[in-house]
Amino acid sequence: ALSWRLQAEFRRGASSSAFAPLDLFYKRHTGSGNPEANEKMLQVLGVKSIEELMDQTIPKSIRTTRKLSVGPKRAESEVLAELRQIAKQNELRRNFIGCGYYGTIMPPVIQRNILENPAWYTQYTPYQAEVAQGRLESLLNFQTMVGDLTGLPIANASLLDEGTAAAEAMSMCAAVSKRKKLRFFVDKDVHPQTIAVMKVRAEPMDIELVVDNWQQVQWDGADLCGALVQYPATDGTIHDYTSFVENAHAHGTRVVVASDLLALTMLRPPGEWGADIAVGSAQRFGVPMGYGGPSAAFFACRDDLKRLMPGRIIGISRDAQGKPALRMALQTREQHIRRDKATSNVCTAQALLANISAMYGLYHGPDGLRAIANRVQRFARTFAAAVGVGVSEKAAIFDTVRIDYPTTEAAQAVLARCDAAKLNVRSLGPRSISVSFDETHTRDDLQELVSAFRGPQRPCSGEELEQIAASLPPSGFGGLEPNLAQAFERTTAYMTHPVFHEYRTEHKMLRYIHQLAAKDLSLVHSMIPLGSCTMKLNATSEMIPVSWPEFSLPHPFTPPEQLRGYQRLFADLERDLADITGFAAVSLQPNSGAQGEYAGLMTFLAYHKARGQHQRKVCIVPTSAHGTNPASAKMAGMRIIPVGTDAQGNIDIAELRARAEQHRDQLAAAMITYPSTHGVFEEGIKEICDIIHTNGGLVYIDGANLNAQMGLTSPAEIGGDACHLNLHKTLTIPHGGGGPGVGAIAVTEALAPFLPSHPVRPVASAHPDTAIGPIAAAPYGSASILPIVWMFVKMMGSDGLREASEQAILNANYMAARLSPAYPILYRGKHGRCAHEFILDLRPFKLSAGVTESDVAKRLQDYGFHSPTMSWPVAGTLMIEPTESESIDELDRFCDAMLMIREEIRQIEQGRWDPQHNPLKYAPHTAEVVSADTWDRPYPREIGAFPASWLYARGKFWPRTSRIDDVYGDRNLVCSCPPVPEMMHPSTTG
Amino acid sequence: ALSWRLQAEFRRGASSSAFAPLDLFYKRHTGSGNPEANEKMLQVLGVKSIEELMDQTIPKSIRTTRKLSVGPKRAESEVLAELRQIAKQNELRRNFIGCGYYGTIMPPVIQRNILENPAWYTQYTPYQAEVAQGRLESLLNFQTMVGDLTGLPIANASLLDEGTAAAEAMSMCAAVSKRKKLRFFVDKDVHPQTIAVMKVRAEPMDIELVVDNWQQVQWDGADLCGALVQYPATDGTIHDYTSFVENAHAHGTRVVVASDLLALTMLRPPGEWGADIAVGSAQRFGVPMGYGGPSAAFFACRDDLKRLMPGRIIGISRDAQGKPALRMALQTREQHIRRDKATSNVCTAQALLANISAMYGLYHGPDGLRAIANRVQRFARTFAAAVGVGVSEKAAIFDTVRIDYPTTEAAQAVLARCDAAKLNVRSLGPRSISVSFDETHTRDDLQELVSAFRGPQRPCSGEELEQIAASLPPSGFGGLEPNLAQAFERTTAYMTHPVFHEYRTEHKMLRYIHQLAAKDLSLVHSMIPLGSCTMKLNATSEMIPVSWPEFSLPHPFTPPEQLRGYQRLFADLERDLADITGFAAVSLQPNSGAQGEYAGLMTFLAYHKARGQHQRKVCIVPTSAHGTNPASAKMAGMRIIPVGTDAQGNIDIAELRARAEQHRDQLAAAMITYPSTHGVFEEGIKEICDIIHTNGGLVYIDGANLNAQMGLTSPAEIGGDACHLNLHKTLTIPHGGGGPGVGAIAVTEALAPFLPSHPVRPVASAHPDTAIGPIAAAPYGSASILPIVWMFVKMMGSDGLREASEQAILNANYMAARLSPAYPILYRGKHGRCAHEFILDLRPFKLSAGVTESDVAKRLQDYGFHSPTMSWPVAGTLMIEPTESESIDELDRFCDAMLMIREEIRQIEQGRWDPQHNPLKYAPHTAEVVSADTWDRPYPREIGAFPASWLYARGKFWPRTSRIDDVYGDRNLVCSCPPVPEMMHPSTTG
């Protein structure tokens, strides 16, 4: 807000100046940046200084001597002002590019109260469903909307983007196929980025990808496991695929349809003409293009495919009172359980963006969406009629018009005029251009566009456009010739559930958004000590630039010279992330940690191939690794060799050596998490890397735990060849309740030539010849959330980042020290220290009191806390990661809760509490239960709901359901809004 | 966010176009803009159309035939884009003007989570304290901070601005004085706008205002009731007023000190050297200047003056469980009780801005504030040393440096160079200039400023500035010569309460802000049917521009040619508000409704005087008028003649006529609220106005009820001469929990020449010769919230505004119809209709069941609702105003609650419930009470807390205290954070 004042200041590190600004960020980010608190914690640990603690924690052999070079600690206002200047270097031209990305209006009430509201964006995936009923309800709305619009019964709660959604559909078709050799067909008029992503994904899975004209498929002998067509096609044409589907099904081929939710408000849905799977992007439902992302992809399928569905599915189950309650369904099919047998590696997806799109659907309702679609179609039809050349006025079109010129010169002249008028259109080849319309376009836009297409000889007036519009056939397809009408006109209702009809006014929308938010425990309430998730502060000044139009509006295929601000931001980030990881080069493209793993492994394979080592396909993955590691390796076509851990939880080096040597000729990679998923800086890490290298492999470091490393050591210094950084963990992108994320990868000099590029808009820093194809649909993945990371890095500076990691480690060790008298700490390093997280072993209490880790997790809700990570990486445990952003009193409050729960367990152990009828087993306690007139439990109500005094003082966060029955829900899968409105949306009827 | 797309579109009303945008605002603003709901409501009312209802409601004689001319209904995105263009016409230069307004950094976490959070800004004044403990706690923090910094024991919860705060202090001194003739001294080095406001206020109160040099007061015979000095003075000089105060007190003169909170972190506080009252602005504590406002003024005084204190005071009392609880204290001294005997007319003040300033204080704490002060002082001292000319390096200065040049030419040359460098400084007369520094300035700013002052011959480098800074005395005044050190150096601690030491990290601040928000019932939860308050939607797209730097940053005394955007906005608003009211001219200056009343009456007096009618000072005020009416008239020096109402609640016309005729030679004005405060369109209004006019008076229309009039009738058409518009009611500025507000006034052609102007920066539309002096400190009052109104008016358009008023009336009549079988409706119009609000008479239930209006109000909290206006305008009643923004189901839900409460009352009437021990008497029910193990009440717990099923479904809003004991708190007044931290800030210790 103060940009103009501070423009000049930022160029130098003003901190040594008597006039330096005072609003330094690092003090606000790190929770115990106050010397007294740290003094106290060090004292509890019996060390004299942070330095001493680091010496005890991080093996000397990997301790860095290098100081980070990202700059000094800086002031919030100053860094924000600098970014403002960078943003201004993005030129915002009018956009008609289309190709899967469209302008949209995010309703302001949704922008302010969801996108810009920490109560919506700070949570992780809703693993603790009892304190996440709000966003679970919203995601159920999303699934219902997608299911209705596609005409398919089962939809998931989002995937990363349309390109990868298509690739996931391909994998599903392959998985259900009984064929040995796998072929998959893609129509040539599918968006080019989708085809490119599918190509990358097909190759390691040994799927032959056939890209051709759908009308010319020779079905006999085609032997396809699946086929994907786009509806409408990338050039705007709408085809009747009915006979294509019939042929496909007759030949045992599954059909995937890439589509557009807005078009489906008027088009016959794929589910009605036989599609097995529908995929696409929900971006144009209220999520600005953001230069490519983030936005939610959708995925829907027939019922028989549901157990192979990728990503999260929200379903309805019941709670301990028998009332309906929501939670993630069918989790056993996900990677964290199935590992290399999982059908997908998707973990973080696009929950926040799916919620925004769902709310957009609620805000407009079916009629409002259809009105938007009608208007968009009117623009396209009017344009086609006004321009005339090579466009059939009668054709079935929705939002996109393709114009074919007789000569290259004619087409180039049009492109030149568009450029001069600062209108971005899409070139479809030397003689063809397409333009796409969206909700944001105005008549003036249309007039200028038509004028540019026609040239100075044939100017266009607003009146002319109105006249054309008045002469158009009725919106939709019913007014076209009968065969088209029948093929395309949607006749079935959609979004009929009351929830899509309730929220027409801003007050209603506002209250619904806040009602849902009030059901969810987030970082605005208390710390969320989810191990491996790094739930640190997502600072406001980091979030502010995300809303700036210069970052949120650009189309991903905008010519880069129009977006110098973004280019500068990417260059800065690539440099700084390379510095932090110690590597040489960075790709910002992956949209999640898991996608980063996949990108890294694909880079490894490209490297090996470039050296003639095509056979290197073995990947060593410790059994302690996160499920995404084996799942990603599997997707990369690798053979996974597991390696166990020793009694101390460290990787069994002897076993690793044996396996590496055994597979020395095939060894491609090992995937190592460091510090380990057990929260320990393993001493043997250098040796491990050496063994892999010696045997011809490369080491992939899972960067989930980078928060223990910044400025202290680095993935490069421990011996890795590549890593991902969950920018949504260490680098402060909020988790959004399950996404977005960015899994940028960093690699050595040797691997840099193979980092992914993009077929439509090459990545500036990628190698033009050797780069692998895209692993995401947009060149820079989720570009619009990268300013968050830029702000964080620039504000913290080199020292601030190091101090953050130090504080994270100090906080974890302090908590471990406070909790260890009560709970066994599962693993520790050589000197008894943990890294930035640690594991509490709950298994003894199963024996002593019948109390499980789940009982403790649910009981923590009664204390106003979100549980730590449950039963991962070790079943029967809780893994605690405090992060540097929590203050000592919050750490103490959490420890107090855990210690009080330990005393509760003792009540059972000592027979004072009944082993079945006690507050742990009945946890969590809802307001409804504790204020009911009947109470037949053998403990007082207060012990149920107010076990600690701070709950009165701070205000109690009430879980909204009693404990949820997962098994029941999976057995009776319901994953769209149930037909009885009272059931799940009682708020609409109360 | 989509500005660039829509720039051109807005110039025409695009709504008849086939390409018109679809995001029309009026549909989102009016709750029942859906035909079916309206149909249903009309049916209940037994009318066929809205038109018919209007015919039955609004007297024909005043029904307008004029269509508003504010334009068509428009789209949100389009209007926002237009305003973006207007904003860009404000040029943001670097500012050093000072004079009571300073740059400041609003911490982003406060901006996003308070200023931009509807859970903080949508409420009214905390009349229902049990559901307002959050902002009451924050306001208590504000009072504590002000009390500590000023060194005085009692502070209030904000006033409108520093100028009026000084005037209020003057009134207080006059009120406690036993003198007959009142003289009040003001030092000439007080800010000029403060002196100007005091002059306006002194005159009608018959106070002789003496403006002179404080050092030359001849105490003997001065006969002063009070004296005001500024500390530091407006030119930056800091004086030792010790002997001045001694003299004053020796002569029975009260001393008021205008001061600066930031300076007081290093300066000996006024309370320590004898000041009786301290006033000033808290603006620089985190609230951007906003071209003058809004921001909070502070007011603190000695204990013996507390019962005369203006504005709201938050105090600690106890609830029915004996626990500490907050509420507004000493309300009996306020205008709504004391009317023309009140000491002030302040009603709406600056609650939201006081909360922001309080949070700023918490965020920085005493040390952080002192560091900011030190840095500001360093800038000023360095500047003084670097420029040298006519500045004493040793003088006690804080943030402002005055430079006296030997010649006018020398000074003018400097001003010219500053202008060329786009630096705004303050000219203090022909040979003197001053510059003021603030938190936002950088070394580059300082360097450029020094360079401009020195001229091209003596350039200034950053290094030179660093060297100067290094040679400065220690910050504060301890390093100066001993007598200065002793006089000025602050030695006492401030903000020692733990609450000022807790919230250093963003996570802690964020959680505190959300903890407090969760205690307050706001429009994000449910409708707030406060009669006379018009709690309609405060739409997001209206709020968005408030945060734009072009509107939030300018200094109020910026040369107007730099702010063409603001000029355009003001011109548009003046035109549109004149159109809506039917008047000829508008002043945007008043900061509240009450201040509008005062401004209007002062305009009347100026008009009468201009016509030689100095004697016209009688003001007729109906007994049904809001307390601010008589209080404002009293402040304007008028004699108030009350007039009663007849049995139907209408003004007793016979009595009015008699009084008017009786005072025909002195009659200045009558103040009429229309529709009446009883919620009725009185048929006699034209006759009333005629009577007043016939007798030489003018009619002032209290515009609180404008929401029933837009496009249907108008204050001008009913016969008024002037009105205020509570822009914070009808025109959608949020109430902020008790402010900000804008009480713009509109007047006839004849009165236009007298509308207020401003001595520093004349108001563009004001008459240069005849305008009255300012009634607020800034030329355009609270300029930075005027974009809210502009957005609303432009988006609604002429038809939208009329439909809003129609819908407000329909909603009110529908509710009245639903409730009238259960509750007597106190007054109705000729055809049995109410206006946009109506009164339920609760007095019968006092007799039948011992149930009071307060019992019902508190019981509504259990149902999740905020009570309607209680016991105003008639004791023992509830006044309901639904507004147009509520949908039929929300109206129904509220009616259901009221009907269920009626049935509860029946339980008592019929002896089934104990008259003392029943849910109404025990209301509200806290979570703590209903989940306590002991429960000795004769009704089930569910009946207490969950009396309606929707409370389970939507989520229960829990009141945080049991019923609060007002009397106890007033008897034991505590209005700062209590010394035992556990008591009021348990969250800090939990």
Ligand SMILES: Cc1ncc(COP(=O)(O)O)c(C=O)c1O
């Ligand atoms: C160790 C580890 N690896 C990988 C991942 C996957 O990251 P993402 O969810 O961003 O795909 C996680 C997620 O928690 C993790 O903890």
Ligand SMILES: Cc1ncc(COP(=O)(O)O)c(C=O)c1O
């Ligand atoms: C009828 C009436 N007049 C005047 C006022 C005073 O307005 P303000 O609070 O803006 O000073 C009010 C406030 O509610 C009111 O209802």
Ligand SMILES: O=C([O-])O
């Ligand atoms: O605020 C009121 O006094 O209405």
